[in-house]
Amino acid sequence: MSDNHPESPADAAREVDALRTQINDHNYRYYALDEPQIPDAEYDRLMRRLAALEADFPDLVSPDSPTQRVGSTPLSAFETVSHELPMLSLDNAFDEADMGNFNRRIQERLKDTAEIEYACEPKLDGIAVSLLYRDGKLERGATRGDGTTGENITQNVRTIDSVPLRLMGQGYPAVLEVRGEIYMPKAGFERLNQTARERDEKVFVNPRNAAAGSLRQLDARITAQRPLEMCAYSVGLVEGGTLPETHTDVLYALQRWGFKINREMRAVQGIDACLAYYADLGARRQSLSYDIDGIVFKVNRLDLQQTLGFVSRAPRWAIAYKFPAQEEMTRLLDVEFQVGRTGAVTPVARLEPVFVGGVTVSNATLHNQDEIERLGVRIGDTVIVRRAGDVIPQIVGVVESQRPDSARTIVFPEACPVCSSPVERVPGEAVARCDGGLICPAQRKEAIKHYASRKAMDIDGLGDKLVEQLVDRDLITAVADLYTLSKENLVSLERMGEKSAENLLVALDSSKTTTLAKFIYALGIREVGEATARNLASHFGTLEALAQAEEDTLQAVRDVGPVVAHFVAEFFRQAHNREAVAALQAAGVNWPEQTPVKAEALPLNDQTWVLTGTLEQLTRDQAKEALQALGAKVAGSVSAKTTCLVAGPGAGSKLAKAESLGIDIRDEAQLLSLLREHGQGEEW
Ligand code: IVH
Numbered sequence: 001m002s003d004n005h006p007e008s009p010a011d012a013a014r015e016v017d018a019l020r021t022q023i024n025d026h027n028y029r030y031y032a033l034d035e036p037q038i039p040d041a042e043y044d045r046l047m048r049r050l051a052a053l054e055a056d057f058p059d060l061v062s063p064d065s066p067t068q069r070v071g072s073t074p075l076s077a078f079e080t081v082s083h084e085l086p087m088l089s090l091d092n093a094f095d096e097a098d099m100g101n102f103n104r105r106i107q108e109r110l111k112d113t114a115e116i117e118y119a120c121e122p123k124l125d126g127i128a129v130s131l132l133y134r135d136g137k138l139e140r141g142a143t144r145g146d147g148t149t150g151e152n153i154t155q156n157v158r159t160i161d162s163v164p165l166r167l168m169g170q171g172y173p174a175v176l177e178v179r180g181e182i183y184m185p186k187a188g189f190e191r192l193n194q195t196a197r198e199r200d201e202k203v204f205v206n207p208r209n210a211a212a213g214s215l216r217q218l219d220a221r222i223t224a225q226r227p228l229e230m231c232a233y234s235v236g237l238v239e240g241g242t243l244p245e246t247h248t249d250v251l252y253a254l255q256r257w258g259f260k261i262n263r264e265m266r267a268v269q270g271i272d273a274c275l276a277y278y279a280d281l282g283a284r285r286q287s288l289s290y291d292i293d294g295i296v297f298k299v300n301r302l303d304l305q306q307t308l309g310f311v312s313r314a315p316r317w318a319i320a321y322k323f324p325a326q327e328e329m330t331r332l333l334d335v336e337f338q339v340g341r342t343g344a345v346t347p348v349a350r351l352e353p354v355f356v357g358g359v360t361v362s363n364a365t366l367h368n369q370d371e372i373e374r375l376g377v378r379i380g381d382t383v384i385v386r387r388a389g390d391v392i393p394q395i396v397g398v399v400e401s402q403r404p405d406s407a408r409t410i411v412f413p414e415a416c417p418v419c420s421s422p423v424e425r426v427p428g429e430a431v432a433r434c435d436g437g438l439i440c441p442a443q444r445k446e447a448i449k450h451y452a453s454r455k456a457m458d459i460d461g462l463g464d465k466l467v468e469q470l471v472d473r474d475l476i477t478a479v480a481d482l483y484t485l486s487k488e489n490l491v492s493l494e495r496m497g498e499k500s501a502e503n504l505l506v507a508l509d510s511s512k513t514t515t516l517a518k519f520i521y522a523l524g525i526r527e528v529g530e531a532t533a534r535n536l537a538s539h540f541g542t543l544e545a546l547a548q549a550e551e552d553t554l555q556a557v558r559d560v561g562p563v564v565a566h567f568v569a570e571f572f573r574q575a576h577n578r579e580a581v582a583a584l585q586a587a588g589v590n591w592p593e594q595t596p597v598k599a600e601a602l603p604l605n606d607q608t609w610v611l612t613g614t615l616e617q618l619t620r621d622q623a624k625e626a627l628q629a630l631g632a633k634v635a636g637s638v639s640a641k642t643t644c645l646v647a648g649p650g651a652g653s654k655l656a657k658a659e660s661l662g663i664d665i666r667d668e669a670q671l672l673s674l675l676r677e678h679g680q681g682e683e684w
Helices: 009-032 040-056 066-070 096-110 186-198 207-215 220-225 247-256 270-287 302-308 369-375 441-452 464-472 479-484 487-491 498-511 516-522 530-540 543-548 562-573 575-586 620-629 653-661 668-677
Strands: 080-082 117-124 127-134 137-143 149-151 175-183 229-239 266-269 292-299 318-322 327-339 344-356 359-365 382-386 394-398 423-425 432-434 608-612 633-635 644-647 664-666
Touching: 009 040, 009 066, 040 066, 066 220, 096 270, 096 292, 096 302, 096 318, 117 229, 117 247, 117 270, 127 207, 127 229, 175 207, 186 207, 207 220, 229 247, 247 302, 266 270, 270 292, 292 302, 327 441, 344 369, 344 382, 344 432, 359 394, 369 394, 441 464, 441 479, 479 575, 487 498, 516 530, 516 543, 530 543, 530 620, 543 562, 543 575, 562 575, 608 620, 608 653, 620 633, 620 668, 644 653, 644 668, 653 664, 664 668
Parallel strands: 608 633, 608 644, 644 664
Antiparallel strands: 080 149, 117 266, 117 292, 127 137, 127 175, 137 149, 175 229, 292 318, 327 344, 327 382, 344 359, 382 394, 423 432
16 A cells, blocks of 8 residues: 555545444454554554545544544434334342252253353443344444333434444354443553543542543544443344354354454353352453453353243343442531641541442542532531542442431541641642641551561561550550560550560561661652662661662663652651651661662663462562562563563463463472572572
8 A cells, every 4th residue: 555645436445344343343453352453653654545545535434433433413312212122131149049049940941950151241331232233234323212212313423433333254144233331441440530530520429420521422533532432242133144042152243243342251061160260250350451340140051042032021041149339328427637658638538337349348438528529528428439449439420319408518627637736738739738747646656567577577476556556655655665664564455465475576586687678768758659768778778878868860761760869869858857867777677688789780670570370488468579679570460571471370461461471480490589589589
């Protein structure tokens, strides 16, 4: 293909056709298969060429051209669509007993006690749609509505890249209705809300609402801007053609014709395998790139589905086994303000206890003042609480219609609730901070908890409650005071026996021998996490060198920018911090000398390693630390950027992915010998 102007309209038509085929194919590889073959820039070039040709030869523009996904003139209302075949819903199962009953009913109806083959797939949390194709061309897109009639959203679905405008390959029926879910992946949702926040616009409560809101736009140009995806999960009307005999094979056919299907879909034998699938995906739920609210199980053979039929609006051959809900409603009883290590004042919602995301939640974060204003939440309101995975529960919405007359506005304190120092907000920052520094007992407690934490000085037995008691009783005021504690001091505390006191003193003593990186981390300098502390330690080699470094010198350290450099320099400029460090050293805290090493000189500099499966001689943390000490980044997932995967027994999808990408794969023994070669890990 040349970039020159085509000689004749016929040449242009041929080129346009070839471009569309190419673009559709790349689109399919990108959106449906997740296997892009060309860089984005090349794809954009093809699109630009097509758009240019269509501009020069307007007769060649057709509604199924990939350039036509941008959305056209707004509608005044959606038309109503009658579904040729009703769009059904699913019965729900909430526990294993429900699942057992489902399986038993099927076996009884089929008069067959043999294990049933089930198709298992995630229940996507989005909006059900029907897409009607005639002779391979997208004719109509509709919402489910009440199952019998929905809304015509053709203009909107056309803007979604994973919706084929024209089917690919061969063998598709003349009339084919594909059903599936339109949803917004989590990352796109976060980005959308971030932009909305920056522009002071309304944010969406969750990806499902965002998908629904985006799809129900009368102006499809708005829909076109939203990161929506469509995943096919069944067919409706089929005429002029036949389909395979099982649900999974039908979906594989849909995939060949250009649809995205869920890559987690499996066919399994029997109910126990269904339960195992449910447990496996439930454990991986958070790491999926999209929200799911359960697993759908379907009898895989279509002839058996036919035999089983329907009851009212749901098929007998399918069920949705729900995960515990991640969002529930409850009442906001009060708001308290907590002061963190860096003085940040965080509003914490006290809630009427509610079971959500698998646990009982009675506190949730409200982040900051902006968030309170954005939510418009008041004490006494009914709120929507979300708890997804191990993330701190959050309030994502307010049910304003249920606001009682007694609801009270939340007043952000002007003075620290702990030490009464002024609370200040740096312009441009969302966080309000207590000015008190280490005068503030709350900040002192947090600083000590951080110092004692596992990744810092790792003082076994010095838990949060104990630190609080020690500070409240004035037994310690600064971190270094930890090393002056006596057995008598300790046994006077609640729940502290002689033995625990002795153990704690031993732990305190052994914590004195540490590494420079851990010590720097333990100081709790703002924005200095473990990785930064390690980079600072290896770059400077000694605490003295670090403490004297100017901001520009600090910025030479890997991953240290102006913000971190400022906080580090500022920390050591303050006399009370230098005194605290000196006191710790005087108490005996020490670390081995190390020669400064520039990042570029580290043997694994610029490499990214991933660990998977079980390691037997090392703990994950030890392996990670040793690799990082050699300059490697340790990532959680395999990508084309991965340098090496260390795979132990039980390795699964990461290993498969690394193999498919041709990434260097090593076992634990090979890792150990590499580490020893570079002087790491003698202790193992
Ligand atoms: S099958 C007759 N499969 O769940 C079968 N539904 O109440 C009809 N959903 O609104 C649906 N993921 O949009 C099926 N893998 C999946 C699904 C799925 C999500 C939604 C669907 C419908 C609801 C069922």
